[in-house]
Amino acid sequence: xxxxxxxxxxxxxxxxxxxxxxxxxxxxxxxxxxxxxxxxxxxxxxxxxxxxxxxxxxxxxxxxxxxxxxxxxxxxxxxxxxxxxxxxxxxxxxxxxxxxxxxxxxxxxxxxxxxxxxxxxxxxxxxxxxxxxxxxxxxxxxxxxxxxxxxxxxxxxxxxxxxxxxxxxxxxxxxx
Amino acid sequence: xxxxxxxxxxxxxxxxxxxxxxxxxxxxxxxxxxxxxxxxxxxxxxxxxxxxxxxxxxxxxxxxxxxxxxxxxxxxxxxxxxxxxxxxxxxxxxxxxxxxxxxxxxxxxxxxxxxxxxxxxxxxxxxxxxxxxxxxxxxxxxxxxxxxxxxxxxxxxxxxxxxxxxxxxxxxxxxxxxxxxxxxxxxxxxxxxxxxxxxxxxxxxxxxxxxxxxxxxxxxxxxxxxxxxxxxxxxxxxxxxxxxxxxxxxxxxxxxxxxxxxxxxxxxxxxxxxxxxxxxxxxxxxxxxxxxxxxxxxxxxxxxxxxxxxxxxxxxxxxxxxxxxxxxxxxxxxxxxxxxxxxxxxxxxxxxxxxxxxxx
Ligand code: SF4
Numbered sequence: 001x002x003x004x005x006x007x008x009x010x011x012x013x014x015x016x017x018x019x020x021x022x023x024x025x026x027x028x029x030x031x032x033x034x035x036x037x038x039x040x041x042x043x044x045x046x047x048x049x050x051x052x053x054x055x056x057x058x059x060x061x062x063x064x065x066x067x068x069x070x071x072x073x074x075x076x077x078x079x080x081x082x083x084x085x086x087x088x089x090x091x092x093x094x095x096x097x098x099x100x101x102x103x104x105x106x107x108x109x110x111x112x113x114x115x116x117x118x119x120x121x122x123x124x125x126x127x128x129x130x131x132x133x134x135x136x137x138x139x140x141x142x143x144x145x146x147x148x149x150x151x152x153x154x155x156x157x158x159x160x161x162x163x164x165x166x167x168x169x170x171x172x173x174x175x176x
Numbered sequence: 177x178x179x180x181x182x183x184x185x186x187x188x189x190x191x192x193x194x195x196x197x198x199x200x201x202x203x204x205x206x207x208x209x210x211x212x213x214x215x216x217x218x219x220x221x222x223x224x225x226x227x228x229x230x231x232x233x234x235x236x237x238x239x240x241x242x243x244x245x246x247x248x249x250x251x252x253x254x255x256x257x258x259x260x261x262x263x264x265x266x267x268x269x270x271x272x273x274x275x276x277x278x279x280x281x282x283x284x285x286x287x288x289x290x291x292x293x294x295x296x297x298x299x300x301x302x303x304x305x306x307x308x309x310x311x312x313x314x315x316x317x318x319x320x321x322x323x324x325x326x327x328x329x330x331x332x333x334x335x336x337x338x339x340x341x342x343x344x345x346x347x348x349x350x351x352x353x354x355x356x357x358x359x360x361x362x363x364x365x366x367x368x369x370x371x372x373x374x375x376x377x378x379x380x381x382x383x384x385x386x387x388x389x390x391x392x393x394x395x396x397x398x399x400x401x402x403x404x405x406x407x408x409x410x411x412x413x414x415x416x417x418x419x420x421x422x423x424x425x426x427x428x429x430x431x432x433x434x435x436x437x438x439x440x441x442x443x444x445x446x447x448x449x450x451x452x453x454x455x456x457x458x459x460x461x462x463x464x465x466x467x468x469x470x471x472x473x474x475x476x477x478x479x480x481x482x483x484x485x486x487x488x489x490x491x492x493x494x495x496x497x498x499x500x501x502x503x504x505x506x507x508x509x510x511x512x513x514x515x516x517x518x519x520x521x522x523x524x525x526x527x528x529x530x531x532x533x534x535x536x
Contacts, residue, residue, distance in 0.1 A: 014194050016217040019532045020242025020323045022194065023286065030289075030305040044189065062195065062216045065187055091239050094227065097220040116242055116323045 007039035008078075008133045010126070011049030013069055015102060016092070017056025020116030021083030025053055028119040028126070035126050046072040051129045054102040057085045057092055063105050070106040076136035078129045081108045082122055084115040091115070180208065185520065187216050192524070194531040202517060210512040212505055218535040225495035230256060230465055230486065231330060233495070240497065241533040242323045243286065246279040247475040248497070248533075249328040251482035254408065256330045258469035259486060260461060267455035268332040269410040273447045274345075275319065275327065276409075277440040282311045283476035284433045284440075285356075287528045288363065291430065294521040295372040300362055307355050314345050332458020342448055353441050360434050364427075373427040377511035377523045380424055387506040391478020393527055396432045397424035403474035414446045426526045433528075464488050475500055477528050499533035 010029075014022045028035045029042050036042075043049055046069045058066060070079065079102075084090035086102040093100065102108055109132055112125035180203050187195030195216040201209040224236055237252040238245045250272060257264060264272075289304035312322050318337050319325040327335045337345070363369060379389065384397035394401050395418060402418035404411045419435045421428035465486035472481050478500030485494040504527040511523050 013188055014217070016219050017532065018239045018242045018245075019194065019530065020239070020245070022532075023242055023323065027305065027309070030309075031302050032306055032309045046188070056217070057219070059216075059218060061218065062187070065195070065216065069188060091236050092219040092221060092224075094224065095220040096223055097218055115239075116321075118322065 004039060004130055004134045006050075006134065006137060007041065008050035008130055009043045009048055010040045010051045010053060011043055011046055011069065011073070012053045012055070013066060015054050015056035015062055015066060015086060016059045016098070017083060017085055021055035021085065021114075024116050024119055025055060025082055025122060028122045033119040033123060035123055038123075038127055038130055040126060040130060047074070049073050050077060050133055051126070052077065052079045052106075053082055054079065054086050054106075054108075055082045057089045057101055058099045058105045059097045060099065063099060066102070066105050076133065076140045078110070078133045078136065079106055079108050080110045080112060080125050080129050082112045082125065083117045084113060087111045087113060179203070183517075194529070196524075196529065196531050198512075198520075198524075200512070200517070200520065205517050207512050207515050207517060207520070210509050212509065214505075214531065214535055216535070217532045221536050222495050222497060225492045227491065229490045230484075230492050233492065234328065234330070235326060237495070237497075238324055238326060238328075240499075240536055241530055243283050243530060244279065244475045244477065244480075244533065245324050246275050246328075247473060247480065249325070250276060250409075251471050251473045251475075251480055251497075252484070252495075253328050253330050254471035254473065255469045255482045255484040256465055258471055259465040259467045259484060260330075260463065262331045262459055262461055264332055264409075265456040265459055266410075266452050268457050270447050270451040271333050271337060271457075272328070273410045273414070274337065274444050275315070275325065277443045277447070278311055278315055279325075280476045281352075281437050281440045282308050282315070283528075284437050285311065287433060287525070288359075288430070291522065291525050292363075294525045295369065297362075297369065300359070300369075303359050307352060307359065310348060310352055314348055317341060317344070329458055331461040332456070334457070336457055346445065346448065349441050349444060353438065356434075356437055363430055363434060370427065372522060373430055374425060376426045376519050377515060377526055378423070378425045379507055379511050383510055384424065384507065387510055388503050389478075389507040390503045391475070391500045391528075392429055392432045392436065393478065393504050393507055395419060396421045396428040398422045401479070403472050403479050406472065408471075408473060410447065410450070413450055414443055416443065426522060429526050464490050465492065475533075477501055477530055477533075478504065480533075497533075497536060499530065499536075501527065501530045501534040504529075505534070 081102045088101045110125050183200045185198040187197045197213040199211040238249040240248045285308035289301045292300035319327045379397050381398045384394050400418045400420045404416050421432050466488040468485040481498040483496040486492045508527045
């Protein structure tokens with residue numbers, strides 16, 4: 001982990017997890033593992049969060065909730081999928097109500113595998129997220145400096161260059 | 177009469193580890209009515225039963241919930257063993273009790289932590305979780321998993337507890353008991369904790385009976401209902417006594433859960449004493465389930481009912497699960513009526529909600 005200048009705030013949302021990963025995320029934040037020593041703070045407020053951690057897959061009912069949480073977070077933001085369910089749907093992939101992993105609804109940056117994901121690997125994911133967040137906020141600051149007074153990218157879905165490409169692809173597919 | 181308004185609570189809320197949505201109808205600061213809206217974690221895993229081999233479906237059932245995963249596995253294998261008339265070896269039955277009780281301890285310690293967090297006592301929250309990690313370490317040593325254990329199989333268990341492990345467990349349990357006793361003093365005797373818990377969310381014995389509450393929720397209201405009294409697995413040999421309190425408020429529920437931790441420690445000790453020194457770990461299972469069976473077991477949160485139905489094929493035709501939180505949600509709505517708005521987080525936590533069980 002390189003030098004980080006900011007302490008990102010962490011928002012945790014439980015998609016349709018079985019609670020296993022959910023509790024492990026909390027265990028990671030309690031003193032035995034203590035992810036807070038890397039500068040992250042757990043928050044319950046999406047408007048102030050920088051890193052979104054999603055546990056569990058996405059189903060019909062929580063898809064709009066996850067989407068809304070993601071949209072409410074200020075840019076730049078990093079999304080971490082914790083657990084096999086969030087990565088791909090896991091054991092519940094074939095259930096009738098599931099849409100799939102978390103990436104079916106929001107773009108994911110970091111995938112933490114495991115069923116249940118172990119606190120050590122979640123910590124690894126958090127460290128990667130902190131690093132990525134630092135990189136993105138540097139880019140963001142750079143952009144602000146170069147385009148002083150201009151409005152930033154307006155589309156709230158565009159977070160990274162990769163999303164931009166993805167959006168364009170989707171647009172192209174819709175036009176065709 | 178004050179003005180009525182509706183405050184939505186959840187699904188994403190700082191005190192809620194899991195999403196549940198409540199529409200709270202409030203009049204000034206008092207709750208008039210609470211309307212729960214569930215379904216955010218519904219996956220439909222019961223629907224997978226016809227697509228999976230009955231042995232492999234166990235691993236899906238275990239993932240109903242990561243906190244009471246062992247209990248769900250246990251209920252499922254019991255229901256299949258009931259259909260197929262499998263005689264589980266003596267030693268395996270004791271091992272199941274040991275794991276089930278340790279899982280109960282982790283669950284109750286976790287709940288104590290959450291409750292402390294809900295009334296804003298952060299260090300108590302951390303203390304409870306620190307002790308919980310010790311139990312989790314024992315679980316990891318014996319089963320290989322921290323939350324999802326996968327040590328059960330139809331007809332027995334997959335892993336054994338060696339004498340070395342047994343010694344370590346007993347040593348650590350002494351330590352855990354000592355530390356929990358210390359923490360208990362704060363939970364039960366501290367003035368500021370008492371002001372948040374005493375007399376909050378009273379559920380009378382009659383109400384508990386009417387809404388069909390179960391588990392610690394019912395026991396805190398003076399109803400001695402505990403499925404372990406049925407004596408499934410090896411409980412009949414261990415002289416089990418349910419823990420009951422009379423007041424029916426949040427304090428009583430806290431007391432019941434704390435005393436159950438000690439009861440579980442005692443049960444583990446007794447199980448090790450009575451356990452046959454050696455023996456088979458599992459019985460051979462031949463053929464496919466043909467018939468139906470209801471299994472009822474006591475989860476950390478109350479009575480869970482498992483129903484399996486098979487017709488001689490490797491796949492079950494139907495699997496159904498009734499979880500304790502589903503029964504207790506009614507009790508929650510009952511206790512929320514007339515409560516102060518500031519007490520809502522505690523009241524939600526006091527039923528020990530496990531939403532992912534409820535919605536499956
Ligand atoms: S990955 Fe496993 S432990 Fe995590 S939510 Fe999914 S089933 Fe539960």
